[in-house]
Amino acid sequence: MFSMMSSDLKIDYTSKWYYINNMYFILQNDKIYRSSSIPQGQFEQIFQADGDIEALCYGSNVYVLVSGEMVYSYPVSYNRHIYLSQDLSNWELVYSFTPKFTRNYRFTNLFYIDGYFIAFGCGDLVNISSDGKNWSEITKFQDVKKAIFKNNMLILMTIPILTSYTISILYNKFNIHTELNKKADKEYVNTELNKKADKEYVNTELNKKADKEYVNTKLNTMFEMIYPIGSIYTSMNSTNPSTLFGFGTWQQITDRFLYCTNSSKQTGGSKTITGENLPAHSHYVNLNTTEAGWHKHRYWDWSGMTKGKGYDVKDDVKFAINCYWNDTQGSGNHTHNVSGYTQTTGQSKDYMPPYMTVYAWFRTD
Secondary structure, eight states, X not given: OOOOSSTTOOOOTTOEEEEETTEEEEEETTEEEEESOXXXXXXXXXXXXXXXXXXXXXXXXXXXXXXXXXXXXXXXXXXXXXXXXXXXXXXXXXXXXXXXSSOBOOEEEEEEETTEEEEEESSSOEEEESSSSSOEEEEOOSOEEEEEEETTEEEEEEOOTTOOSOOEEEEEEOOOOTTHHHHHOHHHHHHHHHHHHXXXXXXXXXXXXXXXXXXXXXXXXXXXXXXXXXXXXXXXXXXXXXXXXXXXXXXXXXXXXXXXXXXXXXXXXXXXXXXXXXXXXXXXXXXXXXXXXXXXXXXXXXXXXXXXXXXXXXXTOBOOXXXXXXXXXXXXXXXXXXXXXXXXXXXXXXXXXXXXXXXXXXXXX
């Protein structure tokens, strides 16, 4: 717990705290208080502004604060003030804006970045200054909520009144001539002119440019970094890289495609296809003949013949009269089964994808 030198300082949720240059500051309503130590708790009032103080900032060896108060209830409007101090004891009003029956909201934030003070708020004005004293109104937008300033680029996020969603992000780039002081600095200009008129300096620089050995050494160093041992060099020209670069031992790669893998200098493959190159395969054949061939033969049974009668014939002559007929037994039906695999046959041939030939080497030393 700490005491306060100023009896009218009452801290609440609206109080704003700052720690700048090893000092503590409290912004409460239209007053600003300062203390060099929190434990001591000796806060003293150092300034009272016209309207509530909204933000404090330090840059370019000066302190800057923004304030404002309501001047119209309808439309709701606030005036805007910017104060400047170098020693925190004397404050100067350096900017003031009072609206004329137009909606305008108070300052809400102030920051210093890239050598510029940026002041903005819930209204339609954004102010910028390089020294904290001379301010300009750089743009007009509704309800600027956040601003980022970097590399001469101001980015604004705007949100319409009484809503919570982002409506747009806008930017504005400034043409700030930071080199004007250098151009107007006679000592700087004379120094540069003396350099240009310094013959010794000029001759030294010319000698460096004309030193072929120096240039070649630098080039060789650069190329050796680009093509270390194990590197591959390809070209449409047949010149060996050792001749072209002047360093290294290079082995030419011929009749090979480059195949990316986890090891190097391995070879393999063939550009023709033979039976050995074909995938393992076969053709199955199964043939069956139909059942056929059944037949029989007729024959004479001479044992069943009888003697006949006749004239002028011998007693032992037999006649084919009333003989017994018979047939051979029927047979001959059969089938044939043929099965097996064909043997791989073929003729080798070239098999190459579309290509373009190049010269290639890899560095071995």
